[in-house]
Amino acid sequence: MRSIWSALAKKNTTTTNNGKGKRSMWGVHQRLAELWNIQSNQRKLTDEEMSEFKICLDANLNKCRKVAALKNQSLLASMTNDTDWQHEICNQIEELYADIH
Numbered sequence: 001m002r003s004i005w006s007a008l009a010k011k012n013t014t015t016t017n018n019g020k021g022k023r024s025m026w027g028v029h030q031r032l033a034e035l036w037n038i039q040s041n042q043r044k045l046t047d048e049e050m051s052e053f054k055i056c057l058d059a060n061l062n063k064c065r066k067v068a069a070l071k072n073q074s075l076l077a078s079m080t081n082d083t084d085w086q087h088e089i090c091n092q093i094e095e096l097y098a099d100i101h
Contacts, residue, residue, distance in 0.1 A: 025063055025100045032056040067096055 035053045039045050045053060070093045077086035 025059065028056050028059045029100070032060065063096065063100075067093060070096070 031052060035045060035049055035056065038049065039053075070089050074086055074089045074093070077083075077089055
């Protein structure tokens, strides 16, 4: 049985300039909100929905870790006055934030 998550993941796959596919975090956040609403206001999640919920939480955790690591690197670049490196890091952070929408 094809899950809603699979359909949502395919729907929210975008293409970058280099042609590699990536998943949009916006789709992950939408599904996470849907599942939370079901659990909070309607009924207990099914096993499949609970699995999707955990997948969404893991994706969110990974995105947060990437942003936090880059922010730490940016701070280090700033403290060492390495402006070229800091600009590269800031560009990477902007790309991650753009992926949220």
